[in-house]
Each structure stands twice: as structure tokens, then as C-alpha cells.
Amino acid sequence: MGELVTFGETMLRLSPPRGQRLETEGGLDARVGGAESNVAAAAASLGTQAVWLSKLPENALGRRAVRSLRSHGVRPEVAWDDSETARLGTYYLEYGAEPRGTDVIYDRAGASVTTVRPEELDFTVFETASVFHTTGITPALSEAAAETTLELLRAAGEANVTRSFDLNYRSKLWSTSEARESYESVLEHVDLLFAPIRDVRAVLDQEGDAESVAYRLADDYDIETVVVTRGESGSVAYTDGEICEQDVINAETIDAIGTGDAFVGGVLAELIAGSDIETALSYGAAAASLKRTVEGDVLVTTREEVEDALDQSTGGISR
Numbered sequence: 001m002g003e004l005v006t007f008g009e010t011m012l013r014l015s016p017p018r019g020q021r022l023e024t025e026g027g028l029d030a031r032v033g034g035a036e037s038n039v040a041a042a043a044a045s046l047g048t049q050a051v052w053l054s055k056l057p058e059n060a061l062g063r064r065a066v067r068s069l070r071s072h073g074v075r076p077e078v079a080w081d082d083s084e085t086a087r088l089g090t091y092y093l094e095y096g097a098e099p100r101g102t103d104v105i106y107d108r109a110g111a112s113v114t115t116v117r118p119e120e121l122d123f124t125v126f127e128t129a130s131v132f133h134t135t136g137i138t139p140a141l142s143e144a145a146a147e148t149t150l151e152l153l154r155a156a157g158e159a160n161v162t163r164s165f166d167l168n169y170r171s172k173l174w175s176t177s178e179a180r181e182s183y184e185s186v187l188e189h190v191d192l193l194f195a196p197i198r199d200v201r202a203v204l205d206q207e208g209d210a211e212s213v214a215y216r217l218a219d220d221y222d223i224e225t226v227v228v229t230r231g232e233s234g235s236v237a238y239t240d241g242e243i244c245e246q247d248v249i250n251a252e253t254i255d256a257i258g259t260g261d262a263f264v265g266g267v268l269a270e271l272i273a274g275s276d277i278e279t280a281l282s283y284g285a286a287a288a289s290l291k292r293t294v295e296g297d298v299l300v301t302t303r304e305e306v307e308d309a310l311d312q313s314t315g316g317i318s319r
Helices: 033-045 058-071 122-129 138-142 143-158 174-187 197-203 212-219 257-272 277-291 303-310
Strands: 003-007 010-014 029-033 048-059 074-081 088-094 102-109 129-136 162-166 192-196 223-227 235-239 240-247
Touching: 003 033, 003 122, 003 143, 003 257, 029 033, 029 058, 033 048, 033 058, 033 074, 033 129, 033 138, 033 257, 033 277, 048 058, 048 277, 058 074, 058 192, 088 192, 122 129, 122 277, 129 138, 129 143, 129 257, 138 174, 138 257, 143 162, 143 174, 162 257, 174 197, 192 197, 192 212, 192 257, 197 212, 197 223, 212 223, 212 235, 212 240, 223 277, 235 277, 257 277, 277 303
Parallel strands: 003 048, 003 129, 010 088, 048 074, 129 162, 162 192, 192 223
Antiparallel strands: 010 029, 088 102, 223 235, 235 240
């Protein structure tokens, strides 16, 4: 069984206690989290060997990120930034309660990862990898990050590694037109696409139900497998001319941040283990449900817990 390699940013998440406001609370809880590192951690919790590539400041915050990921079973392979401007991006999360929504404030401009170059990273990780995964967040960070993303995708393809990509559109990072231009250059190097339905409609101008969207994306971009996620309505996957559906597994929500990353990590872990896409979707759904029960960005679980959660599922539909 090969490794999962991911590439992207991780940040320091700072949040006041629930019911408190950022503008008045004096104490903030600090946790490490980022889309691609969250995926790696989720997969590692299911027994997958996971590697995370990035660039971090050579200071206490960078070392904290590495320690955190190692504690979740991930092997960080990072370039260290020792410049005077080196920094780790942060974001502030203020929990909402009806009728007030949860709010996120980013402070990530100029983070060390925005200066990452291909030659700074260890491409030999592809020698033992089964899957390479990144998201649409990473190329949105900077031109350098976008170029490095493409180089890693090309290298993974040359090494016969399955290339996985999550659209993960963030309106606070770039416009829909900028995102679409980037996606167009990336998707020709993708074998497995995770496509939140809201992102597909907003950025790629695709309409229709999830099944038709999955088929068109696979056909338009020559992608082997497309997984369209629909929030509370579950997910749909198209591969080899067949559609599979997976319902959401209900959970009491403690913290919804990172749920999508846990889903992706669960799916990738099971695909790497040799399962078919229908089984992988079910593990992704279980991982996502368990993430909602855990504080922070990162899923903390075991394979046994995931399989117990599956017992509550009505299962998928294959046709």
C-alpha cells in the first residue's frame, strides 16, 4: 500500500470560546489546520502513510505546525524559510449561534508558503506514493504556489501516481474568473476530482443535478473519477460509466470546520487500501460525520470508530 502525499498551506487557527466575540474576548484557543494537511491527518487516522509538503517559517510557529501534524501521524516534508519576513498564516474563527453565523477572518498574506518553489521540495516522495492530493486553495495563494502546484501534478503524473484535486473555492482569496482560469490549467493533470456542487456552479458555470455535473466534468476534462459533494445531501461519484451515491451519516455537530477535508481523507485512504469508489465514499462519509464531533480542524479518530459509524449508514446506491 503506497503513501498519500499532499501539498498546501497550514495555518494557526485562533478562536475565542463559544459564545464570546473576538472584539472582547482576551483568551484565544490556538490550533493548527489547513485543507491539505487536514486531509493527510484524516487519512493517517485510518492507517494510511501520509506525507505533507509545504514551506514553513523557521521559528516556533513553524515548528508547532510540524509537531502538530506529527502527532496526527503525518510526516511533514517541508522547506524552511529563515528570512526576516518568514511567517505562518493565521485565521480567526468566531463561532456563531442562530441567528448569527460563524465568522472567519484570514491573516495569511505573505505567509512563507506563498514563496515556495518546486526546487525547494522533495519530489522523491512520489517514488513510494499512490496518490497526490492538493486543492484549489493552494494556487490561489500566489503565483509561486500556483506554479509549484502544477509542477507537482506533472511530476506525480510522470511517476504514475493518481492525482487528486479538490476545487475548494475560496471567495476571500480570488475571484471566480481567476479561479476558473487556474482550474482550467490544473484539471488536465487530474485523475480524481472532488467538486463541491456550490463551487462547480459558481466557478465552472455548470448547472443541473449532481449526477449530470459529475458526468460532464469527467467528459469535459477527461477525468477518470469525479466526486460531487452536496453538503447535507451527500455525495455522488462518476467513474467507469457508473454513478454511486452516498448519504450523509448524521452526527451531533461540535465543530464543522474540516468536515470536507475529513471526507476527502477518508475516501483517499480507502482507495489507497484497494477499495472501490462506493466503499471509499462510505468511509469518507463516516470520517466526515466523526469530524463534526471533534473540536478543531483535524479529524481525530480510529479505523474502528469509522467502521462503527458506518453501521449507522443506510449505505450507498450503485447503478
